[in-house]
Amino acid sequence: MGFVRVRFNNFKNIEPREMRWFPGLNLLTGGNGAGKTNILEGISIISGWGTLGRGEKNSSIPTWESGSSEAQLTGEIDSEEIIKVKVAKRFFIKVDDKTVTASDLRWKIPLLSFLSDDMSIIEGSSASRRRLVDMLLALIVPSYAFRLSEYRRGVRQKALFLKKGLPSMVVDRALLPLAAWLWRMREEGVGLLSQELEKLSELTPARIELSLKRGGAGLCADCEEDYSRSLFCYREREAALKFPIVGPHRDDVAITADGRQASSALSRGLRRRTAIALMLAASDGVKRKTGKSPVLLLDEVTAELDGEGRKILFDSLLSRDSQLFAATAEPFRLEIPCVVHKVEGGRIVESRQNK
Template identity: 55%
Template sequence: VPAYASRLHDFRRGIKQKTVILRNGGRTDLIDRALLPLASWIWKMREEVLVMISESMKDMCGLLPHPTEIRLLRGGAGSMSLPDEDFRYSLKINKIREEALKVPVVGPHRDDMLITTNGAPAALSLSRGFRRRVAVALILAAAEGVRRKLGKNPVLLLDEITAELDSEGRNILFCALLERKTQVFASTAEPFTESFPGRIYGVDSGRVEIIDEN
């Protein structure tokens, strides 16, 4: 989205300027004031997008093994609900730390995303196969978000699409891909017997040949 890309670019440029100021031992008051509206706007947009992605993930042929939630972890912040107040407060309590480290520690450039399933971090509570299914669900939900926002279906490029999935997981995955009604280019080195809802090509010694015209 042009508006998001433009403001993210401005924020990153401001962070570079702030880094130089910190390394030179200067005051960051002015640059922090300039970064405030950019940081709060980016946080607001990211949180809205995660809400949209969460909604899109609810109906995917059972691709998600358990109820899954996604939450933005604001970089160096998160103590207050309103983005602008959170940025301002977090800068205040991290001022000495930033001066000591000489790098900005508060802002969207330090953001992370927490994925939980049944209230526990997915990275710790799910098997590798289920984590793969959650990752694919995120990709498909993000693609749905792009379609809603821009009115166009994105082309998906998926690598090792069937890796770490059992037969049931592959069938669920193929069902979810088919439901999206978007063009998908997927690759895998894993053999499978399930019916893939599309053309299957094989690559051997640099040669490409059609295996299934489905």
């Protein structure tokens, strides 16, 4: 499963043209501002995930010297289906000229993206760890992304009530089944990650264990009861803070190494290796549940890895039956089987077999 070609029209600083891709690793090299990350972002959009810039609005996407407020991406996947995405104030998506949703597209061409910040998943914010679990679940549970969106909308509504000093019981009742369902799904997702991580013990420096920490909760095992009891316990605090503090929007994934908190037990280099293992575990989990190897996007993930870490990363990636897109700054000297695409001024100026 992967892309054969993608055409960029009026998209950021990418020169309007068609780019052809190969099975296995496609390595994008070039200096800062060359367009590497924008190419990855285009592939993310045409896979149903939207922009890589989290929270970026479609209207903020500049276009290629055209004066147009719209961009279009056209891609062919190896099943010979043609995907077209028009980027305006919202996304308009068609597959073989039939309108589909972003969720439909993610199911057709599964993709996982990892930005340079994701290499700090061990010591970073809880949002990065939630994102990993959410990406995994969105690819294996068709209704997950929709229900998560509905829950987030409800949380925003509750926050508005709290800010105005209004009672939020009506919103809480509406959020209860969504929150409980999301907790159950995330616990299953963390369990799947844990199972796949055990198979990658050669990458991890210690026994890594994962567990879901329910946001503002954890008073009892049953999800519905836990949400209700936690709301009751923290109702006055929520009113004082004027913000919802109970629910999946505040979840975290606890990561331990040999029983100790991984962020303090592991060195920086070993945390990076563990992050790589988590990425690969997510990919393996998707393949296990769907039978499809997801396309992987990796943006500057080698930036803080030493020579050994880079070798471990690419050896692990190339051992999988996946199409890979990785962006890295020049020079790149590892002798690995891949196609190297040199990017300058928003276009690929050279493509060559590395080995």
